[in-house]
Amino acid sequence: MNYKHLYSKSLDAMGAKLHFASHSHHLWPDCVMAAQNQYILDAFTWADEKWSKAVAPLESKLQTQLADLLSIDSPNQICFAPNVHTLFFRLVSCFDLTAPLRILTTDSEFYSFSRQAQRLGEYEHIDITEIPTLPFASFKERILAAIQNRQYNMIYISQVFFNSGLAVLFLGEIIEACPEETMIVVDGYHGFGAIPTDLSLYQDRIFYLAGGYKYLQSGEGVCFMTVPRSANQYRPLYTGWFAEFDSLDQHERSVNYAPDARRFLGATTDPSGLYRMHSVLNLWQELQLSVSQIHAYVQQLQEYFLSKVTQQGLFGLSTDALIHVQEKSASYGHFLTFRTPDALSIQNKLRQLDIITDSREDRLRFGFGLYQETSDIDQLFQRIADQD
Template sequence: MESYKQYYRQFLGQHPGILHCSPHSHYYWPDVTRDAQLAYWNDSAAGADHKWDVIFGERIPNVQRLLAELLDHPYPEQFVFAANTHELLYRIISCFAPDQPLRILTTDGEFHSFSRQVQRLEERTGVHVTRIPCEPYDTFATRWQAALQAHEFDLIFTSQVFFNSGVQAPPLSDWLAAVPQRTQVVVDGYHGCGAIPTRLRDVADRIFYIAGSYKYLQAGEGCCFMAVPKSCALRPEYTGWFADFANLAKPRQATVGYADDGYRFAGATMDYTALYRLEAVLEWWRSIGLTVEQIHQRVQKLQLAFLSLLDEAQHPLIHRQALLRDEQRDHGHFFTFVLPSAEQTATVAAALREQGVDTDYRGNRLRFGFALYHDIADYQQLKKALEAI
């Protein structure tokens, strides 16, 4: 396989001797992002008060086009940006009147940005949340379908790839047609975007798709985005001046106005440095002809090599049988191992770190991720580490 290490010299050089197996948490940034960081400074210096003309007139439209191309989404103008996904999530929630009942369908495998927020919302009278357990994964699709048929919901929220397992959720094509039009559907794509080939063309009029640059898009924190359904007329109560940027200079109207595209869900002033970094990554992929399909195929080969090495190592805790799920056809870009206890998991992760293998864990689940800057030969370091602990 072709090596991509030459594109990550800056980050790899800062961590000599480390096998970074937690890109699902924080992907190393490729070298092109360093110049992008400076480009934001240069645009800010040259534009000063008028830098927004460049950001909104050139940079944002270009990144919108790049994301639309990446995700096969027909409406680039429907992408809106924020510093984090939670901000975008709460704008959707703020479209629902707080004095009216709110029924939500979700799973027990959602990231904290959603699960914490919804748990807090449940303290309100009239908020009802149905959580479908992800496990056992073999029956999840059936149980999800049953929940959809049992009730009508105001909001549905599910991940594309569950953050604590790496398992892909059932495809939208299996269940979206059964959802009433009045129901708002949100897909958390953070562990799918840039890792799993994703085509939103057929659902671009129907769903909100949320993701960001921190993980597989490799541009670091600070640039999250949401694809808003075409012709969406919702009016977020949690709103800021970016949400009607085109009319900023006009006299204030009696009714709060919103953009006619995805920017109706925008907030207010933010640092767009990360957007420049994301632009650089997506332009780099385009320049070398790298697609998500190719990335995914490469990672699947890395995963097979990883599993073969585990079979050789015969570690008592980290082995194929301890995997939560290893079927590649419905798996994301990290493996999750279930250990006997949270304490043992923390101990093993610390021991691996001492041996130069950097991973992460949640409770008793130890996670190993796969990245473009990995080569199959790198996993010999993991084998040696397993033999040492």
């Protein structure tokens, strides 16, 4: 099936450009324009009352949609925020930051976490332990050993690593290895909406973070977190007035928190991203399009791309330069990652051919999504061939 018509506005605006960076900024489907306009109309119509008359009902519907996709029981255990960094730091602030704090993580977490963790690690009493993800064949053994050998306050790990695309299919083993008092945070930004994700077994054990900028196709400013029902023990220091919105009239000298995921809310934010995300998930429902179907479609595109690399090469690169090939792993997300010291140079060469990819240090990434078909891959390799 061809899904390009769902993205006609984005594709028309892109013109001759070929967009292979859905892992960075996923193109938006047409439906988000009406959704964005609906938010503006609701603001015109309701003014101050928009929060209760329009935003809250829509937010509730979106919570239910996300809960269904993740197979969690209670939509009320989902809260929203403008970005993942805000959610992570709110979780960190649940701890006594004057006391020793130990965080176990990897060397392959996205900058929203890694930069903040590096800054926290400048304090002598805060210890950040990073486990290298490569070689990937031994990664599970090494991170499980780290969990068994030392007590940590928090574990932070990605579902799919941003700098390789490698996917962690053994999250359950990591979760089960952790003591009950350890906070477990899973960054699902490169996984959710791309790889089928079932949290039913661990919904009351982990905090799962994701957002709209990538595979939920709804842009900036709309991220979410699932919260264990046992999380009422946490009182984040980094807190906003939305975290006790229902009891503000009783607010005196004590700081109270909502009894569900709302305890992790901040303050006033732009809710238009909720409208966009809701419209995308509505579209999926109308088309009866599951994440499993999206994943299968993208896998077909990836296989075709790999066959073209095998036939033609790519600026001197072969499939041997792909990290998942080097690591002998069949578990990866919706982008393919070449490891090469020429990553930025090749990205720039591709951009001169109106082919949009991206690079991180020595990693060149090609992303795939519903708005592509095999003819786009053919065009990519034809443009490279024509300039040789």
